[in-house]
Amino acid sequence: MNVGPAILVQGVEKRFGAFRAVDGVSFSVERGTVLGLLGANGAGKSTLIRILCGILAPTRGSAMVAGFDVNTQTEDVKRTIGYMSQRFSLYEDISVIENIRFFGGMYGLSGKILREAEDRVLTLAELSGEQDRITGELSGGWKQRLALGCAILHKPSVVFLDEPTGGVDPVARRRFWEIIHDLAAAGSTILVTTHYMDEAEFCNSIVLMHAGRIVAQGSPADLKRDYIAGPMFEVECDNASLAMGVLSGTSWVSGVSMFGAFLHVNLAVNTDASLLTAKLAEAGARVHRIEAIRASLEDVFLRLIETR
């Protein structure tokens, strides 16, 4: 087993009555990949993850996870995967080590194997020496790393992370992603869903879903190259709403959007900032700052979703 892709999804469809939550989805994920599954609420991400975890049967289609068929080998699938959700599923009123032992017991670990797993989780969560602390008193970052550790106690080859980084600080979030990349480098395959496009930039590969279907897939670099052509600028100017109106009626501007107090402008022609500065000045929106920026996955995502 375990030759071929870590995850192989072929024509998966899931209907709830007349509603098609997942509507004919196919993709494959190589071992050692960090795959980002993105989409708005209702795009079908959670349904798809539940199918891949063997919790929900597809209406049509097939999927192999770590070499097991989700239609016929659900128990093997469940045993071979790890799953961590946004709500961390830790027991708050017991100690760190008690949580680890509880999850270890659930995965059927005991004796020396359990003790080794305990040490591994404590090291990964950076909680060595803190094993008797009450879980509820830990910071968000610690809880998150502990929850991840508990989800991979049994060394699963495929790990599902459902909105894993809600409510943790930037330093902890960064540490978390370092751990994810270490796991992937050691051969685990990671499938992560997130609402945060800046976080999707950490993934090697992206599957973007909308209304139950895949609307784009590829590496972050591929998606940016394929969907955002021409230079992008961040502009700080007087009278941003006037500027917005002027630019959206300009032929050589392919996209303009408000970015909080600033504007993001995508040009259809390969040129520097001077053309844009002159155009805005002429319209009465004096430019205070203009900076060339790289397209982000958020720009890609919104362009794909908003044109639908």
Place this chain on the structure above:
Amino acid sequence: MRHRLDSPADGGADSPAIDMTNLHKSFGAVRAVDGLSLVVERGTMFAFVGPDGAGKSTTIRMLCGITQPDSGQLSILGLDGARQGKAINRRIGYLSQRFSLYGDLTVDENIEFFAEINGVADYGKRRDELLDFTRLTPFRTRLAARLSGGMKQKLALACTLIHRPEVLFLDEPTTGVDPVSRREFWSILSDLLSEGMTIVMATPYLDEAERCAAVGLMHRGRFLVTGTPQSVKQSVHLEILELNCADLRAAATLIARIPGITDIQLFGDHLDLVVDDTDGASTRIRNAFATAAMTIGELRSKSPSLENVFIALIRGAA
């Protein structure tokens, strides 16, 4: 007794939206807010940025008059926070992290309820405007409990705006909101800003802070730095290189051994490197790749993000 709107009693229209000096607030032994001073000019957007427990929400609650500071001075729109709380309340709006709508009331009724508790008599026209503005008009007779997360959030914002506040306080407004709703919410904020409203928010997300005219990065109840996103980025000397190549993990291992590179961050399609000296580091990286017979796709200098700065500052403060 009546005051003119711009009477000296409210400090006049020239006074800043927020002016706070050396604000402190402790809960038992925990110094939640430990000496904050800040001026926010009217018509601008300011973000308190930091991790959970940095003191952002406590600060916002003090600014809204929900909790009182232990010490320090605070004025909102020129009104004294300690003595003129009621007058301040009429002129600000506060959208908390756990905004509460009434699930068994319709969209229309929720706004009506907020209008009444805020003493807004003729709210009909304003309500229509707000529903239009938040694109909720087609849903006005729907029960709030039956709205999506993003629509609930917009309705809560509409309720917060019914009394035409001049300063809007938002506590982590987009936490848990999907990207499309988040985008729409930000576009509404941009519109409010261009109408002259002052917007003050707390957020843990540095990419949101990048959108604000000014930010204060908070850690343990204090500001690490305040200013425009650009000035904050210049406050710490950070040189960043972005590297694209075929095998990023191999590249990261190789680069970890090169001197003068203080931090490596692995993204899906590139590495960000914090370096002491851009030119020197670039040369050393190119040489190391040549020696290892590896190909560099692209190596370029770029400006640091707020996240780079924040992590550098927190590591410096630890």
